[in-house]
Amino acid sequence: MLFFNKLLPIFVLPLGWVVILLVVGLLRRKHWPLIAALVVLYLSSMPVVGNALTRRLESSYPAVPIAQAETADAIVPLGGFFGAAACEGCVPNVGEAGERLEAGIILLQNKKAPWLVFTGGRVPWSKQTEVEGEASKRVAVARGLPAEQILVTGEVGNTLDEAHAVAKLMRERGWRKIILVTSAWHMPRSARLFRKAGVDFVPFPVDFQTSPNATLTLLDFLPRAEGLQRTESVLREWYGILFYAVTGASR
Numbered sequence: 001m002l003f004f005n006k007l008l009p010i011f012v013l014p015l016g017w018v019v020i021l022l023v024v025g026l027l028r029r030k031h032w033p034l035i036a037a038l039v040v041l042y043l044s045s046m047p048v049v050g051n052a053l054t055r056r057l058e059s060s061y062p063a064v065p066i067a068q069a070e071t072a073d074a075i076v077p078l079g080g081f082f083g084a085a086a087c088e089g090c091v092p093n094v095g096e097a098g099e100r101l102e103a104g105i106i107l108l109q110n111k112k113a114p115w116l117v118f119t120g121g122r123v124p125w126s127k128q129t130e131v132e133g134e135a136s137k138r139v140a141v142a143r144g145l146p147a148e149q150i151l152v153t154g155e156v157g158n159t160l161d162e163a164h165a166v167a168k169l170m171r172e173r174g175w176r177k178i179i180l181v182t183s184a185w186h187m188p189r190s191a192r193l194f195r196k197a198g199v200d201f202v203p204f205p206v207d208f209q210t211s212p213n214a215t216l217t218l219l220d221f222l223p224r225a226e227g228l229q230r231t232e233s234v235l236r237e238w239y240g241i242l243f244y245a246v247t248g249a250s251r
Contacts, residue, residue: 014232042223046220047219047220047221051210055210058185058187064205070112073173074115074179075116075181078162078180078182080132082094096207107204117153118152133152162193181206182206184206
């Protein structure tokens with residue numbers, strides 16, 4: 001799986017194809033690969049493309065008001081909401097997916113479950129000194145949550161690992177259902193993996209990137225760096241869904 005993740009940007013994401021086409025065009029001294037590279041780059045950089053792909057994922061699980069969220073045995077925000085640590089003891093570097101952490105804290109404060117579970121995320125190739133779950137727990141305790149109601153799973157490297165770690169914890173504690181918190185665009189793949197792992201859950205999507213009521217403007221068709229970033233990010237998610245659908249969610 002780690003090998004697949006490393007090769008993915010080269011062979012299937014837009015920038016990978018742009019590089020391949022440029023190299024082919026230069027080596028063979030042909031114009032069509034260069035033109036194709038520009039077309040791929042232009043289309044994938046248009047916000048309308050990335051937004052459409054993202055909206056399709058996010059529409060699978062609509063937003064849920066906190067008051068209407070179901071109760072469960074535990075709240076599980078999936079990891080990935082911290083950036084690189086600035087320094088020891090510095091303010092936590094919360095990234096774009098920080099709403100996952102915020103939602104977990106708020107749901108516990110609203111007594112939607114008696115336990116808050118953070119996953120012990122550690123990217124295999126990183127030089128992290130601690131798992132993400134421990135940093136998450138410190139933030140939650142600093143926000144006033146009782147440390148005795150917060151658990152951290154064993155070390156995990158990806159969403160599949162998180163699903164198995166949570167399933168194991170549920171069996172050990174006799175839990176029947178959790179509230180699964182993650183970004184809306186990440187929820188379809190997460191839901192598939194957690195179901196495959198035998199976890200019964202209530203989906204609580206956050207971190208929505210698009211609005212279903214947004215209207216198109218000329219700017220949506222002009223290439224932008226953030227448009228390319230969104231397209232690449234959501235394509236990676238779609239390819240992840242396809243990969244697990246074809247191979248199955250297994251270790």
